[in-house]
Amino acid sequence: MPDLLLELFCEEIPARMQARAADDLRKMITDRLVAAGLVYEGAKAFATPRRLALTVHGVPAQQPDVKEERKGPKVGAPEQAIAGFLRAAGLTSIDQAKVQADKKGDFYVAITEKKGRAAIAVLAEIVPEVVRAFPWPKSMRWGSGRLTWVRPLHSIVATFGPETEEPEIVRFSVDGIDAGDETRGHRFMAPGAIKVRRFEDYVAKLHDAKVVLDPARRAEMILADAKNLAFAQGFELVEDEGLLAEVSGLVEWPVVLMGSFDASFLAIPGEVIRATIRNNQKCFVLRDPQTAKLVNKFILVANIEASDHGKAIVAGNERVIRARLSDAKFFYETDLKTRLEDRLPKFEGIVFHEKLGTQGERIARIVALTGQLAPLVGADVAKAERAAQLCKADLLTEVVGEFPEVQGLMGRYYAEAQGEDEAVAHAIEDHYRPKGPDDLVPGDPVSIAVALADKIDTLVGFWAIDEKPTGSKDPYALRRAALGVIRIVLDNALRLRLLKVRGVSADLLSFFADRLKVQLREQGARHDLVDAVFALGERSAGGTTDTNNAQDDLLMIVRRVEALGKFLETDDGKNLLAGVKRATNILRIEEKKDKREYTGAPDAELLQQAEEKALAEAIAAAKKEASAAVAKEDFAAAMSAMAKLRPKVDAFFDKVTVNADDKAVRENRLKLLSEIREATRAVADFSKIEG
Amino acid sequence: MAEANLLASDRSRRDNLDPSRSFQGLILALQQYWADWGCVILQPYDMEVGAGTFHPATTLRALGPKPWNAAYVQPSRRPKDGRYGENPNRLQHYYQFQVILKPSPPDIQELYLDSLKAIGIDSALHDIRFVEDDWESPTLGAWGLGWECWCDGMEVSQFTYFQQVAGFECAPVAGELTYGLERLAMYVQGVDRVYDLNFNGRDDDKKVTYGDVFLQAEREYSRHNFEVADTAMLFEQFKMAEAACQKYLAAGWQEKDAGKKERHLMALPAYDQCIKASHVFNLLDARGVISVTERQSYILRVRELAKACGEAWLATEGGGQ
Structure with missing residues (x-):
């Protein structure tokens, strides 16, 4: 089957745009080929400063023929309807239509056969279309023409043909540029014209002409x-x-x-x-x-x-x-020659954000927040505050003005040079960290305090003025800031109740929760387990957050998710989950039927069978044991306590009929089911767990 | 004997103009090259401008349908870039060599490379590169795409395809080449300090350096630009230039039917006032008396003038009317 060689030769393409452009060229041409019924075998695109090149091999020489059926009006329909059908189907007389029958009777069908066109003719339409619509990030006009391209486009090579034959030129013209089979070599070392046939000799000839295509x-x-x-x-x-x-x-x-x-x-x-x-x-x-x-x-x-x-x-x-x-x-x-602190007054006149005041005000906030966080992360308060005070000062230095990427680092050098404490100097550098997924997380307490304060202040500020990230838009890199906080907390095993940090709202907490979910999911944790743990903090249906139970301690959330994951891998875990789900399902159905909720403690007097009595006792015991374990943050022990419920739950479902004839007994048993759900909430909301 | 003497003096005269040893020789070689090609060789515009682009031969002539090919040296003033003569390559006054070709010819890159050859830069020996550089002039309401031209890692020219000037689309598109003459001369002369450039190409007691010509001026103007320039007067001058520009623009319009602008009779004098306002703004900026927020509004005011001048120019004969 034939191959296509395409080259678009122009003046120097910005380096940063080349890879994307090669990709776009491949995609745009091949998408159109496929849409035209020309399914190819393979395609590869390349870019140099002066050319985009594409090879598509194994393109059928011809489009397949297509048969189109168009259903028309009933036989004997009014003349107008028939005329409209003929027009739409492109027929000149109703004799050209076939008559078919269905349940409702006979009707006309127009069958038109569209002959497939030669692929080269299709290409002659596709390529100029792609050239005209090419999505350069910035394009321009030149000379007297109207065509736009990244820089002036000079020539186009477009050949098409099977391996064994001399390929043909795909004939088309874009704004006065005729497609042909000639290109040029290196601008200085081989500027002459080169005739090319197909991709293989194109690459070889370019190489001889001092151009490495790939x-x-x-x-x-x-x-x-x-x-x-x-x-x-x-x-x-x-x-x-x-x-x-x-x-x-x-x-x-x-x-x-x-x-x-x-x-x-x-x-x-x-x-x-x-x-x-x-x-x-x-x-x-x-x-x-x-x-x-x-x-x-x-x-x-x-x-x-x-x-x-x-x-x-x-x-x-x-x-x-x-x-x-x-x-x-x-x-x-x-x-x-200038000490870092002597630069600070200048920040009073520099706007950080229109609605968030000056850099000076921002630094003051970071210092205050650092003061609050330092004792919580085991940092020396005076040193942490000193570092917070100086952490942005290098932004006003000449070197950072020239090379913004060395911000922080220069701050550290200048701090060292003026004799600051080592922890302070390091915190100045590290407070921006982690700057990306591969960057180090600060580990020294002073650095941690300032790094957290810087990020949390940013998040709190932008939350306050309602500049949250939406979709792909995150101009202030708030997702990265939140993820930074998460990584600092987890990597250093820090205990931090986020809602207790000044300015952190429930809404901002849920943003942290989302970032944590993404983070845990990327590490392979099941997202439903994350949801099951977070749901504990969102329990009250009225919308008010239960701050005592609120899941705002990132480290504990992760520990819980880990313990839950391990538990659910055991037989006890799996069966308990099945039992809880069964209980929840029955409850849901019955509550819907009765239009009421079954909550509250079951009445011990109404417990009749041994299995239900045993379950009620087991629930009480497990609840107590699990709560105690949770209080000690021993989630594995909490899970073991839950595991003890499993045989009782199994036995209950085995022997006890929930929907008893006696109304009071039925209600009591439904309440017991509800208690199973309640008990397991000591560790997670099992209803959010899948499977 | 007499013949030999004649030859010798002839050779030395040629040497004095060698672009690789004479600053003025470099300028003359570029002028010669572009004159040969068919450019109109203009003289510098007789007003203070920040770059060769401000010359009406570029800003205004880039607008409208008429072909236009010109080349000229333009002394350019950037008050903020003054360094009291102490920095080896920063100046508040320097020369640009400006070429404007409209419509941009298809072989404009080759023409540019040949011009480098004409001043002794051999592309078989040097690494010449076109590196992405988009150009935008907020004060002129102009932008274009192009490159910085590098020679062995040194930026020696800027190359721009004008897309828009004074807020108007350029059609046809003009190609603009701007050679930083001091940089280029330092490169071909192998000099690291601009003041050491050989200006007149002589090696004897008749040698004149760039420092001999300009060092004193750099010191004096740096003092003026940063310390002494009369800001109250400059604020006043800005307002006056702005008002004059608006006044000349208003007075220049000829209306055919009631209210319909037909033709303009004073685009050039109006544009002079726009240039004036722009330079006064640069001086105020150097004096540090314009705050960050005010700065933007001054730039916008100059741009409004430039746009109105562009509109007026398009209604003149030069602008295609």
Whole structure:
């Protein structure tokens, strides 16, 4: 079956857009092929700075024929109805329609056969449509044309044909650009026109013309060459995935070179050197494998094999990097001249958020909250408050102004330089943590206090002004903040009643609950168990939250979920759950039937059979034992107490008829069932558990 | 003997203009290149502007259907960037070389690369790259897409396809090339400090450096921009320029039927006042007397002027009427 080769050749595409564009191209073309009845075997798309390319193989040469049946009016229907049917079906006379019969009698059916078209003709429609509708994040016009593309589009290759034959050009034209079979090689090393036939020779010819089509391949080449160059000199590459992807999108023919800078610049913090070299120059830094410290070398990736083997290129890059590092050094040294606390007054004039006041006010709130949290997490209050006071000060330094990604870290360096306590300095760096799912969670009590205060203040503030995240919109990263709180609490096994923290509302607590559910689910915990535990705090149907029973202690919630999960894996657990479910179901049905609830203690006098007496006793005992265990936070023991209910519940259902003829006895037995449900609520709401 | 002397002096004259050793030689080479291609070579606009884009030959000529190809040097003033002559590459006054080609020709990238060749940057030896850089001028109500052009990791030019100017869509689209002349010269001369640039290409006692020409000015203007510029007067000047711009715009409209704007007779003088307001705003900003919230409103006021000037220009002959 034939293959399609498509290339859209244009001026330099921003690196950050290339991967997505290749993906979009593949999806848009193949979706339309499938919609046109052309089911293909495989497709792959690629991007370089100057081209998007797509190969689709195994495309049928022809669309299948389609038979369409259209049901018409009854035989003998009014003339108007017949005429309308003919028009709609595209027939000229009713003789062309068939007559079929169903229960109601004879009616007309129009059967039209649509011949499948040649795939190449379909492609000639699809491709220009895709080019015109392409979803670039930002696109533009150029010259006198009206077409929009990410940058001016110069040529299109579109060929189609089976492996064994010379492929045909898919003939179409977009805004004056005719599809053809010619492309160009590397901008500087092979700028001439190249005639291509199909994907295999396209890739090979491009390679000869100094273009590596596959971005993954370019990235591999860069990484391998960079590591080798570093290794040869006894250094180690500081790997950087984001930079690697970006650089792979800036070159068609990667040439890796090494340069150096004056060793005196190594007095600047390594992270600042790296940020300077990475952000501004898109170069990699190297370290000494023994000391893990940066060395005065960098790796650059050029786009050409220069006639002097890169001497001029290296020299040029070295000059730019020298100038950049001079600036960075100047910034760093300037910053060191001002103490962090002396920067604070400036925050009074900087708005944090229109409705949440200035940064100065925000810092004051964080300090106050840190003061409340510090004793709860075992931190030295004075140190924690000091750290909270200084934690944002580095935002006003020159280095952080230039490189926002080193915020916190620079604060720590400057704090150390001015002789702050080590715990304070570390808290300044760590209070932003965890910044993402892979980031470390602060572990020192002072850091914990400030990190929690910073995040909780943000959440409380945005909750107060009703700027909660909705759908995919979370501009203030509130989900990340909540997840940060959760991870800090759990990783450090902290006991914290969130509702007791200043400003935390029931609504905000339910947001934490949702984040915790997501988090636990990602770790493989069953979401229904999470619900079963959370439901304990939402019990009163009237809507008022029972604050005493409210599940606002994240650590205890997780412990409960864990214990519950283990319990339900045992036979006792499974059977008890079945019993509780059975009891709940009967109750639900009968309560609905009788339009009343059966709650309250059963009357001991009305207990008749041995099994119901035994169950009532067992419930009382289990309730007591489980509550005591829960009070001691021994959830496993609470579960064992529950387990003792199981044989009594089983026996009860075995021997006792709930719907007794005696009304009073029936009511009493229903109340007993309700007690089973109540008893198990000491550990979880079993009705929320699935299975 | 006489012939040999003539040759020698001829060679040295050529050397003096070598773009890789002479700042003015670099400018002349670029002018020569773009003049050869067919650009109108203009002289700098005779007002203080922040960038070559402000020159009416770019801002206004980018609007409307008429083809337009021009190149010129534009002294550019950025009061805030002054460093009292102490920073090796920051200046409050510097030169841009500006090229505007409308409609943007299909080979505009090649033309640009050839211009680099003309000043001695060989693409077989140097790593020249087009790195994403979107351009937006809030004061001009303008935006475009393009690149920073890198040579061996150094940004040497900006390349923009204008999409909108003064709030109006550009059709056809103009391509704008802006060469940072000092940067470029520092690169080709191999100099790390702007004041060390050889200005006139001489090595003997006739050598003049960039510092000889501009260092004193940088010191004096930095003092002026940051410390002394009369803010009360500048606030007043801003208001005056704004009012004058509005007045000339109003007076320039010719109406055919009642209320229907037909043609404009004073777009250029009005636009001068917009340029004036923009520069005065930059001076006030450098003096630090405009708060963050006020800043936005000043930018909006200048943009309103620019938009009204663009509208007026489109109703002139140059604008296609």
